[in-house]
Amino acid sequence: SAVVTSASVTTVSQSPIVIAPQPSVLKNATTLSSITCGDIAKVGQLVSKPQQVVSGEEGINLEEIREFAKTFKIRRLSLGLTQTQVGQALTATEGPAYSQSAICRFEKLDITPKSAQKLKPVLEKWLAEAEHWNQKGQQNLMEFVGGEPSKKRKRRTSFTPQAIEVLNSYFEKNALPTGQEITEMARELNYDREVVRVWFCNRRQTLKNTSKINVFQVQ
Amino acid sequence: SAVVTSASVTTVSQSPIVIAPQPSVLKNATTLSSITCGDIAKVGQLVSKPQQVVSGEEGINLEEIREFAKTFKIRRLSLGLTQTQVGQALTATEGPAYSQSAICRFEKLDITPKSAQKLKPVLEKWLAEAEHWNQKGQQNLMEFVGGEPSKKRKRRTSFTPQAIEVLNSYFEKNALPTGQEITEMARELNYDREVVRVWFCNRRQTLKNTSKINVFQVQ
DNA sequence: AGCATAAATAATAA
């Protein structure tokens, strides 16, 4: 019923907006041949099982939830909002706290039917409201969401070769420094602490990637 | 070339003129109080200047391009595609190469009007086709995006010991060869240029990783 | 002209 409230999606003009269910980045659901362990089954797992589309006792329409999760993501993106923004805004306007992870899990349907059923109307209502404000102008939406209108992206840092050398030598010794150690390195190198932390994140990432790609043995 | 020279900028054909609110995903044009340096002005900068909505000599409708860039992003996301995927798919089906950066820059309008004008129809056509395949099923889209029959994916190359020896000797002399040099080496060794380029990347990486130059322990 | 990688975002582990 309520899904129809997508006013702002009309900006996409003629396009059909059929969501691609599985972006390549997502875990291939088909590989989940069975529900693992004694965990409670998630919507994303249940929904693929026809006989369980309507969850037993609660009478939860899983197909409807899946449908909503799909459009929710598109509508969120159409508004140019991140999961984090939605979570923070909800936390501010609604009762309990909603983390970025929670929004992510809802969109991925990595959530129990019960939780999904509870969360759905909250998201539905909030999203409709957000779209309403957006129609009145981008500025209004940002006010509604709560963040600064234009949180500018941080300027890309360029490390000096010397600094990189030092960072690498540290990385060699310990690829996963503690917060304390990061703080110390940042002070020593005279870089922002956050920048140093991110450098280590990305460095670990790069190492992983290159070690995978290194097919030919350079020796 | 000759026909177009419309001196009067006031002849704004059918364009809507009503400037829609800036979506948050786009660079906040209002903060760019002036066009910096001697660089060629970008669409994102020009479009906010009313008198220049139609770019002088070329008659390029910047507002239209901005509008398209906006919907393009949404439609891309609706298909669940990344900029990288679009770039790679375009490279496969269309003539020249399209990098992820290129797609990114188009969406952000960080691109000259001329380039934008050239790229727009390509993206338009491709996107429509992608949506068409998507309607026939997710699988079809992924096939369309991923494996194009004409431009097949590169095979994984293994270098012969001889080739490695040669590469290493080159590397010793120059660890950062120019594109020209890479091309030449590739031709000499009879390997794909890209493979050679990646080899150098990896070789530099390896060197960096294993470099024991922790000489100065940061002061 | 586009690579390398820093920063941002989404997803997952803890």
Place this chain on the structure above:
DNA sequence: TTATTATTTATGCT
């Protein structure tokens, strides 16, 4: 949930 990793986007460079 919070912390961290994984993935994607954006940009400094020449």
